[in-house]
Amino acid sequence: MRRLTLALSGLIGAMGVAAAAGASHGDSRNLGAIAAIGLAHGPALLALGLAGRGRLPAIAATLLAMGTIIFAGDLGMREWLGHSLFPGAAPLGGLGMIGGWLAIVLVGLAWNGPDRN
Template sequence: MADWVRRVLVGVAGLLGAVGVATAAMASHGEDVRNLAAISAMALAHAPVLLIVGLIGRSRPLAIAGLVLAAGCTIFVADLAMRHWVGTSLFPGAAPIGGGGMILGWLGVAVAGMFRGLLNE
């Protein structure tokens, strides 16, 4: 896995972790917290996975899956944040694109895990 991919994945993991904790705190003190709770859940669910892939992932298929997962989660979380604080979506179709990216990323992780050679390339 290329060094820049590792840095991106670890960096995105750190940002998602921070966003997840911050939005969880905000959700515990607010009234309209549906989007904040969803942001927190998605960010905190995906940050550890991206951290692990960034730190110990070795293969190109796993790197690609991690990048797709990172992009999907970032788009999804950003869209929810825009809806919560600005009142409009990030761009038309952002939530389904982000959600689809997360699904594809997880499927990529599954495929890379099922075939030994894809983990050790």
């Protein structure tokens, strides 16, 4: 799971940079949103992949990655094909991302590492 999380962090970060480049050449809300989402969630996944071990970090990474892919995929479909990925894709992806961040809260509260005070 750790290797997959790291690979997805790179893919999502690259997607964010590519979308930012595309958005800089035109006036696209969708590409701007994809860039922001990719550049925010790619590094979060990188941190989870590097530091997170155990079931809860894996759940957080899965929710973040899947939510980001579904949300950005839906915006990309709307941008280039004029229709959604599937009905309710953007809200489902958003819910996944929110769930991932809330799982990170739980990871932090449950942390029992060597630097805990």
